[in-house]
Amino acid sequence: MQTIDKLISAPWIIPVEPQGRVLEDHALAIHEGRILELLPTEEAQARYRPETHRRLERHALIPGLVNAHTHSPMTLLRGLADDLPLMDWLQNHIWPAEGRFVGEGFVHDGTLLAAAEMIRGGTTCFNDMYFFPETTGQVAARAGLRAVLGLIVIDFPSAWAGDAEEYITKGLDIHDRYKGDALLSFCFAPHAPYTVGDDPLGRLATLAQELEIPVHMHVHETAHEVEESVARFGMRPLERLARLGLVGPNLLGVHMTQLEASEIRYLADTGAHVVHCPESNLKLASGFCPVQALVEAGVNVALGTDGTASNNDLDLLGEMRTAALLAKGVSGDAAALPAHTALRMATLNGARALGLGESTGSLEPGKSADITAVDLGELETLPLYDPVSHLVYAASRHQVSDVWVAGRPLLRDRQLTTIDLPDLRRRVADWQRRIAEAD
Incomplete structure (x- = not known):
């Protein structure tokens, strides 16, 4: 033996x-952090x-689960200004709240809260976009999470940098300092075409x-x-990014709620990735x-x-359900975005978009043992005919029992x-008091 x-x-x-497979009464053999084999439990x-x-x-x-887009320190602003249009909200x-409070301490404690929430929800990897990314990386690594640090770039000053040049310089320094860490990787994170x-x-x-x-x-x-891009630059944002050389296999376009048929074809032809955030878009x-048109x-x-x-949460199980249901409603097709596809979007598709598809996102021999266990024996997921269907349409993040x-x-x-x-809890309570008093 x-x-x-x-x-x-x-x-x-x-x-x-492979897509659609469910193995019954099987085991994962794990050694030195990697999956050796999937095999029937008796054989194992x-x-x-x-x-x-x-x-x-x-x-x-x-x-x-792979959270392909978040701003983890903003957990400390959860529920601060709800039910407002995007630009009013921002x-x-x-x-203004970020201008008052963002610093290393805010980012540290906000990321720590996010890490705890994500782990308890079954997320093992997240792609972040925020100021002080080095602090986010330090917290994530200590918590044991896999993190993709967004090297943020924006034209206006913040507590972290004064202009675009300084953002880029600091980002490159972080990339060089932490590129050897097994749990950390990087992406450039220019905020948006309008900033x-x-x-x-x-x-x-x-x-x-x-x-x-x-x-x-x-x-x-x-x-x-x-509309603002057309007025300012004479072209839609995606066209502008394409002319600047940014549209290709290394682009993760987040949200993408305003797409024409020709733009969908262009994204497919260039190999660009889309990160769908259905609950944020709805809220x-x-x-x-x-989504269905993009997938097709x-x-x-x-x-x-x-x-x-x-x-207002970091719940990828909930996000899968919303994505699947919304795709059906938007497309008018009840077969759109089936459960297996939704699960793939929350795992392997995210890993591939982030350049991590060879190491995480699926349970295959040789890959990192990044695993989530979901208890499907609760009353809310009984009777059970199809475990993947229950994961997407019935299970709650509170049924996540174990994460590796x-x-x-x-x-x-x-x-x-x-x-x-x-x-x-003590750290978060202190931030809550300070932020509420200032708002």
Whole structure:
């Protein structure tokens, strides 16, 4: 018998790749943080001598969820200014609050709260866009989460940088300092076409090619954004980005609620990725991303929550349900975005968009053991005919019992193992008092 670190067995394993497969009464053999094999539980017990064997009697094992777009420190602004249009929300509430409070401490504690919420919801990897990304990376790594740090660029000053040039310089320094960390990777994160000028965008296009990292950007989020671009530049935002060399396999266009048929074909032809944030789009009345049309055209569509100031949670299980239901309603087709496709969007599609598809996003031999266990034995998911259907249409994030990243347990029987929950509660309470007094 071969000695290994860990064996995890469950009634159902949903590897995501190949599409549509559900393995019954199987186990994952894990050693040195990677998946060795998926095999029937009886065979696994005969072949391997694990140091630990986690036996789950009523669970589904899925790849750890990948949140392809969020602003993690903004958890501290959750619910601050709800039920307002996007620009009113940004200009009169969110940006002023950020101007008063954003600094290393805010980013540290906001990211810590986000990390705890994401782990408890089954997320093992997140793609972030915010100021002080080095602080976000430090918190994520200590919590054991896989993080893609958005090297943010914006034309106006913040507590982190004074202008686009300084943002880029600081971002490159962070990339060089942390590129050896196994849990951290990077993307350039110009905020949006309306907040970043042509010169910095053109430079980022060149740097992204040189460093082979993605570009993560809000694009075509609202009709107003498109109208403003036409008035200011004489063209729609996507066309402007294309002329600057930014549209290609390394682009993650977030939101994309305003797309014409020709733009969908162009995204497919260039290999660009779309990150769908359905709940944020609904809450801010930004519009409807044509997900089914994108999928049918061959565009890789991932899922993101956006930040908690506009969602108001980091719940990717909930986001899958909303995405699937919304796609059916928008397309008028009840077969649009079936459960297996929604799960793939929240896992492997996100990993591929972020350049991490070779290491995470599916349960395959050789990949990192980034795994989420969901208890499907609760009354709310009984009777059970199809575990994937229940994951998308019935299960709650409160049914996530265990989470592993690179084989390390971050959540065990609903208990966080890497984050001090009482200390986190005290930190959040202090921020709540300070922010509420100032708003």
